[in-house]
Amino acid sequence: MEVELKELLSDLHSLKKSISDPSHLALIEKMHLHAENIATLEKSGTIRRSKVKDMSAEVVDSNPYSRLMALQRMGIVNNYERIREFSVAIVGIGGVGSVAAEMLTRCGIGRLLLYDYDKVELANMNRLFFRPEQVGMTKTDAAVQTLSEINPDVVLESYTLNITTVEGFDTFMSSLTNKSFRPTKSGSGVDLVLSCVDNYEARMVVNQACNELNQTWMESGVSEDAVSGHIQLLIPGETACFACVPPLVVASGIDERTLKREGVCAASLPTTMGVVAGLLVQNTLKYLLKFGQVSRYLGYNALKDYFPTMEMKPNSQCSNAACLERQKEYILAKPTRDAAAKAKADIEAVSPAENPVHADNEWNISVVDDEEVDGSDVKNSGICVLPEGIVHELPVADDYPKAPVTETVGPADDLEELRRQLEALNAD
Amino acid sequence: MEGWDPSTKSTLTQIPLLTIKAGPRDGAAWTQRLKEEYKALIAYTSMNKSKDNDWFRISAANPEGTRWKGKCWYVHNLLKYEFDLQFDIPVTYPATAPELELPELDGKTEKMYRGGKICLTVHFKPLWAKNCPRFGIAHALCLGLAPWLAAEIPVLVDSGMIKHKDDVATSSES
Numbered sequence: 001m002e003v004e005l006k007e008l009l010s011d012l013h014s015l016k017k018s019i020s021d022p023s024h025l026a027l028i029e030k031m032h033l034h035a036e037n038i039a040t041l042e043k044s045g046t047i048r049r050s051k052v053k054d055m056s057a058e059v060v061d062s063n064p065y066s067r068l069m070a071l072q073r074m075g076i077v078n079n080y081e082r083i084r085e086f087s088v089a090i091v092g093i094g095g096v097g098s099v100a101a102e103m104l105t106r107c108g109i110g111r112l113l114l115y116d117y118d119k120v121e122l123a124n125m126n127r128l129f130f131r132p133e134q135v136g137m138t139k140t141d142a143a144v145q146t147l148s149e150i151n152p153d154v155v156l157e158s159y160t161l162n163i164t165t166v167e168g169f170d171t172f173m174s175s176l177t178n179k180s181f182r183p184t185k186s187g188s189g190v191d192l193v194l195s196c197v198d199n200y201e202a203r204m205v206v207n208q209a210c211n212e213l214n215q216t217w218m219e220s221g222v223s224e225d226a227v228s229g230h231i232q233l234l235i236p237g238e239t240a241c242f243a244c245v246p247p248l249v250v251a252s253g254i255d256e257r258t259l260k261r262e263g264v265c266a267a268s269l270p271t272t273m274g275v276v277a278g279l280l281v282q283n284t285l286k287y288l289l290k291f292g293q294v295s296r297y298l299g300y301n302a303l304k305d306y307f308p309t310m311e312m313k314p315n316s317q318c319s320n321a322a323c324l325e326r327q328k329e330y331i332l333a334k335p336t337r338d339a340a341a342k343a344k345a346d347i348e349a350v351s352p353a354e355n356p357v358h359a360d361n362e363w364n365i366s367v368v369d370d371e372e373v374d375g376s377d378v379k380n381s382g383i384c385v386l387p388e389g390i391v392h393e394l395p396v397a398d399d400y401p402k403a404p405v406t407e408t409v410g411p412a413d414d415l416e417e418l419r420r421q422l423e424a425l426n427a428d
Numbered sequence: 429m430e431g432w433d434p435s436t437k438s439t440l441t442q443i444p445l446l447t448i449k450a451g452p453r454d455g456a457a458w459t460q461r462l463k464e465e466y467k468a469l470i471a472y473t474s475m476n477k478s479k480d481n482d483w484f485r486i487s488a489a490n491p492e493g494t495r496w497k498g499k500c501w502y503v504h505n506l507l508k509y510e511f512d513l514q515f516d517i518p519v520t521y522p523a524t525a526p527e528l529e530l531p532e533l534d535g536k537t538e539k540m541y542r543g544g545k546i547c548l549t550v551h552f553k554p555l556w557a558k559n560c561p562r563f564g565i566a567h568a569l570c571l572g573l574a575p576w577l578a579a580e581i582p583v584l585v586d587s588g589m590i591k592h593k594d595d596v597a598t599s600s601e602s
């Protein structure tokens with residue numbers, strides 16, 4: 001290809017010189033330019049950086065990790081290179097998930113597991129990451145294509161499936177428990193699950209899987225009107241699970257009745273999705289590399305640039321059985337936790353931290369404290385006090401009298417008989 | 429029940445409510461739930477037929493009863509428009525409702541998610557959540573699909589996005 005292009009360029013060059021009719025000159029110039037463009041594209045397509053064995057902190061323009069390793073030199077992160085040990089599963093490779101995947105790839109994450117069943121469409125082009133020439137590819141395949149070019153060091157696994165179906169869920173669970181990447185890791189095969197899906201049903205499925213596997217995960221979401229979003233950390237047994245409290249949304253401040261929903265399902269903006277992906281991956285890096293404060297819940301209201309935060313305790317009446325089991329385990333483990341916390345405090349008392357943290361609020365900027373938001377607008381959900389601007393998206397299931405389980409075996413209670421009855425109705 | 433028309437409301441109240449909170453991964457409890465699903469579907473289908481308002485056919489597509497297939501139709505200007513209907517019972521059912529799919533209409537309307545999943549009104553999910561586990565497949569069809577067809581099919585027909593099968597046949601013959 002490269003040789004052919006060189007030949008074409010030299011042929012065009014000699015043609016330009018030998019031509020007698022000047023009216024053809026513009027056309028030949030144009031052809032020459034096209035050929036040159038193809039040559040450039042061809043070149044950029046073939047240059048792929050090779051894998052890097054160890055992350056180096058050396059500041060040279062050929063080192064893809066120098067600016068990240070600088071975080072370690074500055075004392076922000078203790079051991080940046082640990083990032084290569086971590087596996088992160090991203091569920092939903094849409095406007096938020098794809099950008100989160102790119103950020104983690106550029107950070108040099110060890111392994112990414114990508115889940116989506118959708119294909120890239122032109123309608124996705126108002127968002128970041130996917131390119132028009134990828135239209136028609138599955139989002140997982142297109143993501144692997146781009147991400148492996150950006151950073152070949154990252155181990156990428158793609159799963160083109162719908163996690164809400166019974167088969168999809170089984171594959172989802174077994175992929176999360178596979179420990180071949182780091183056999184010595186305790187718990188599941190991944191360090192964190194990021195939920196970047198766009199619907200309640202899929203979030204409930206991620207919640208189910210993570211409760212069963214005792215897997216810490218982070219939730220993210222952008223509202224259907226595209227002007228608010230949130231991220232949330234969920235630690236089974238320790239924090240509220242996704243089913244403990246009805247889902248929360250950051251109120252956009254727009255009166256719902258004035259919001260024109262007719263005719264469309266959802267709006268989207270690359271900005272809001274980019275902001276939420278950034279918040280999500282920032283929290284992920286802090287959680288994995290143990291620096292700064294990991295947010296439990298962080299909301300984003302784009303219209304007012306308001307970022308509410310809060311914490312949510314698990315609900316002892318949660319409808320999710322696996323959540324209740326994790327809550328029990330968490331309570332039983334309290335003595336161990338307390339002992340570990342005490343030991344840590346003792347060590348810190350002896351040797352003060354080497355990198356003193358900047359005094360809080362150096363410039364006397366007044367910030368809204370969590371405690372300050374317990375004003376008249378606060379709605380108490382029983383589990384947590386909701387800060388202003390956060391509302392429940394769905395109601396709690398009504399209490400209903402549980403019918404006594406009566407095992408009446410008869411023609412009306414036989415599954416096959418019922419199936420036949422419905423088919424008979426369907427037949428005419 | 430704000431936001432629902434009176435006929436949907438009255439139909440809904442006549443569909444038997446379910447009692448067992450069990451999903452496809454709950455073994456024997458799911459079988460019990462499945463029996464309740466059948467009873468509700470049988471009652472709803474019979475009721476529709478007796479009112480001369482028969483509008484769907486649905487059957488389990490696998491022995492576990494986790495995948496369902498069938499047809500639904502809507503009459504507009506005296507013409508009947510029929511579509512394939514399918515859905516999976518999600519692993520978190522009945523906490524979350526099944527996502528009803530009309531694959532033939534995928535990409536033809538804004539009120540649809542990818543894969544032909546219909547976009548439900550803002551009223552559906554809160555009502556479903558409030559009534560878990562009493563609502564089942566029959567309720568999802570009554571509250572989700574019936575109003576969707578009534579709102580969307582006339583628009584799709586009038587805008588020419590969908591054609592009646594007789595029109596398609598004549599135009600392809602000519």
Ligand SMILES: [Zn+2]
Pocket residue numbers: 240241242243244245314315318319320323324
């Ligand atoms: Zn819970």
